[in-house]
Amino acid sequence: MDNAFIQSMITQEINGYRIGGNFTPQAYKNIVAELSTNLQMNFTKAHLKNRLKTLKHRFCFSARYDMFQGKSLSGFSWNPETQLIEVEDEVWQQLIDSKPTATALKTKKITNYHEMLELFANDRASGAQDETAKERNARL
Incomplete structure (x- = not known):
């Protein structure tokens, strides 16, 4: 469906x-x-x-986009076969140490990632002044 x-x-x-x-x-x-x-x-x-x-x-699209696309973390790549974002374990660990919420993103599969990217990426903030709703609420 x-x-x-x-x-x-x-x-x-x-x-x-x-x-x-x-x-x-x-x-x-x-x-x-x-x-x-x-x-x-x-x-x-x-x-x-x-x-x-x-x-x-459910697929953490916003979190994944903000973390991997919007912030341009190098070394991370989408694997369409496993349906996961992948990188060396040590790089994952560094990311998880700095952003503990990234733990779920390591193992949670997302189908249709590229299609969702096509549909929703333009809805995400970008640029020097971008921030997620969670970041904005913390700032306020």
Whole structure:
């Protein structure tokens, strides 16, 4: 289901139904219709929005992007076969020592990483003034 959902979101984005990082109501209608037909299940817009939040959270997309893409840590690479971000153990240990939350990222698989990157990377802050919500809350 997740694979079909992600592919459907990409199709809607390509077709211009995602504006300013948000899917339009028509995009959700199209996704509901496509998934309901292809998977023989009943879906609603609310169900898809909740699933989207779950995908981002469960696969730690934001944390992975912030840590590996946004901050450009060298030596780390995505392995599509294992579906993990990999690097030498000593480099992982250094990262884990500095950011204990990275422990979960070492062993938690993420399917469709490149597709999720395509969908969500532009939603992430970048540049000298970027910060995650957690960092902003700590600062405030």
